[in-house]
Amino acid sequence: MSYMREALLGISEYFTANKLITVCFAILLYEFFVHEKLSPFLKYVLATLLVLLFPVSAAVLLIYQPAIYDYGFLWTLMPVVAVIAYAGVRFLWDILPKAEAPGKGKYVIGAFAVLGILFLLGNRGCVQMVSMEEAALRSGYEQLGETFTEDTMLWVPRSLMQWVRRKHGDVKLVYGLDMWDAAAAAYDGDAYAPELIAAYEWMLAVEEYNVFMENSDYVWFETPEEIILNAHAAFETVGNAGGNVIVFPTITYEQLKEYFPAGYETQQVGKYTLLQRKR
Amino acid sequence: MQQFVKKLDISFADLYVTGVIACIGAAEVAHLAGLFLGLGMGTVSLIWGGFFALLLLFCILVWWKLGRRDRKLVPCHKGLPIGFLLLIFVQMLYIFCMQQLVTPGDITLETVTTFLQEDGIHRVNPLTGGAYINPLSMRYKILCLPTLYGAVCKLTGLLPEIAVCHIVPLIVLGGCYFSYYKLSGILFGKHLGKRYTFLILVALVLWMLDGATYLEGYGLLQGGYMGTTIRGLILIPYTLQGGLSKQWWKCALCVLAELCVCMTLWGLGFCLLITTGLVILHWCEERKSLKEAAS
Secondary structure (H helix, E strand, O other), rough: HHHHHHHHHHHHHHHHHEEEEEEEEHHHHHHHHHHHOOHHHHHHHHHHHHHHHHHHHHHHHHHHOOOOOHHHHHHHHOHHHHHHHHHHHHHHHHHHHHHOOOOOHHHHHHHHHHHHHHHOOOOOHHOOOHHHHHHHHHHHHHHHHOOOOOOOOEEEOOOHHHHHHOOOOOOOOOHHEEEEEHHHHHOOOOOOOOOOHHHHHHHHHHHHHHHHHOOOOOOOOOOOOHHHHHHHHHHHHHHHHOOOEEEEEHHHHHHHHHHOOOOOEEEEEEEEEEEEOOO | OHHHHHHHHOHHHHHHHHHHHHHHHHHHHHHHHHHHHHOOOOHHHHHHHHHHHHHHHHHHEEEEEOOOHHHOEOOOOOHHHHHHHHHHHHHHHHHOOOOOOOOOOOOOOHHHHHHHHHOOOOOOOOOOOOOOOOOOOOHHHHOOOHHHHHHHHHHHHOOOOOOOOHHHHHHHHHHHHHHHHHHHHHHHOHHHHHHHHHHHHHHHHHOOOOOOOOOOOHHHHHHOHHHHHHHHHHHHHHHHHHHOOOOOHHHHHHHHHHHHOOOEEOOEEHHHHHHHHHHHHHHHHHHHHHHHHHO
C-alpha cells in the first residue's frame, strides 16, 4: 500500500515539476486520431505512459526500482525528451507545410509557437543555480579549509559540513551528512548513537539561532534554554568521539561562549571561530 | 576487418557511445580488482588507463577502416547544424564554468576524494573518513563510477572537483547528443533537416527540464557525472535505438553498463525493462503482420 501511495503522490509531483509532459499526450492523441496508426516508437511510448500512470503498475515498478531512487526516476523509462522533440519536429516539418497560410511567415510563427510552448511550460527556462548565500558559504569554507590538517576531526555546522569531505579527504568528521540526508544514509546504512544525534540536534539549534541573529537587527534576545542546558553534554560527546576542532560562526560564538566548557583554544578565521582542544 | 565493421553498420556516434560504455566496463573490471584484491588507486588507474589507450587506438583504427561512406542523407539548410552546435556550445560553457549544485543523496565527490586520499576502494566511510560501522551492500559496492573518476584524476592530475563536476559532464553531454542523434535516425530516417531540428529541440527541452533532480535537464546541467544521468541521457536512448532497429548487441551493452553505474535489483535495471518491452513490441508486430498476410 505504501508503494501505491508513493505512486499516486509521485504522479502529481512529477506533473508539477514537468509540465512539458502534456506535449507527449498531445502528440499521441494527434498521431492516433489523425493517422489512426502509431509508429513502433510511439507504441512503446504509449505503453510506457499507461504503465506509469496506472498506480498498480507504477507501484510494481517502484518495487522493481531500488528504494534509494525517487518515483520521478521511473519516468526515465519513457523517453520524455525525445517525444517532446519528436512532436516539435512533426509540427514544424509535417503539419505546418500543410497549413493554408501562404508564404514563409507561417514557419516563423510556427517556430515561435514551439519556442513559446517550451518556454512557458518549461519553467520559463529557469535553471537552478547556486544562490549567493551558498556561494558565500563555499568561499567561507575555502578559508577555513586551509587551517585543517590530517589530524583534524571536525564538528561543524550543517551548512559547512557538506563541503568538508568533498574537498578534503584527509579531514575526518564526527558525523557525516548521512545524519540528516536519508538518501545518503541509504548507501552506507550506518547508524549513529543517540548521544551523537543529540549533539547534532544541539548544533542544529545553534545554527537556527545563528540565522536568527544574522537576520535580526537586535542582539539582546534570550538564548534558547536547550542550547544553554545541553552545551556541555554535546561538547563531551564530541570529545569522546574524537572531535578536536569545532567551528562556530563568530557572531554566535561571541553570544554563547560563556556556556561552553573550558579547554579549547580559539582562532578567528574569516567569519568563523575555531575551537581547538588543548593538548 | 573492414567487412566486419561494415556489417555492424556503425558510425562515429556508435563509436563514441560504445566507447563510453567500454570505458565503464573497463572501470568496472579495475574497480572489482581493486575492491577484492585490495589494489591501490595507482594500480587501478593504470589498469584502466591501459585499457583506455587500447580502446582509443581501436576506435581510431575502426574509424579509419570505415572510411568515407555515402549514407545518402537528404541534405539540410546549414543553419540547422550551426544552430545546434551553438546550443551545445552554450551548454558546455554552462557546465564548465558554473558552480555545481549539491544534489541531495549524491556522494560521488566525497567517495572519489576518499578513494584518492586512502589510496584504495571502500576502505573508509566517505562521509566521515572513519571506519564503516555496518558492512556495505554488494549492489552499492560494485558501482564503478567513483573508481573511474578517481582513475581519471590520478592519471591527469586534475582535482576531483574539476574532473567530476566539469570534465566528465562534458563527455556525458557528447554521449547524450550522439545517442539522440542515433535515435533520430530511427524516427526520421535519412532526413538530415528533421534530425537536426530534433537535436535542437532536445537541447532546448533539456534547458527547460531543470526543476527537479530526476529530470533529464537537471542531470545534464547539474549532475552529468551521476549514474542516473548516464543512464537517462546515454544508455536509455541508445537502448531504444538499438531495440527499435533490432541491433540487440547495443541493448546488451547498455544493460551491462547500467549494472555498473546505477543501483539495480540484482542487475535488473531500466535498460533490461526497455529491451524486454521492445522485444514484446516486435513480437506483437510480427504476429499482426503474419495474421494480415494470412488473411
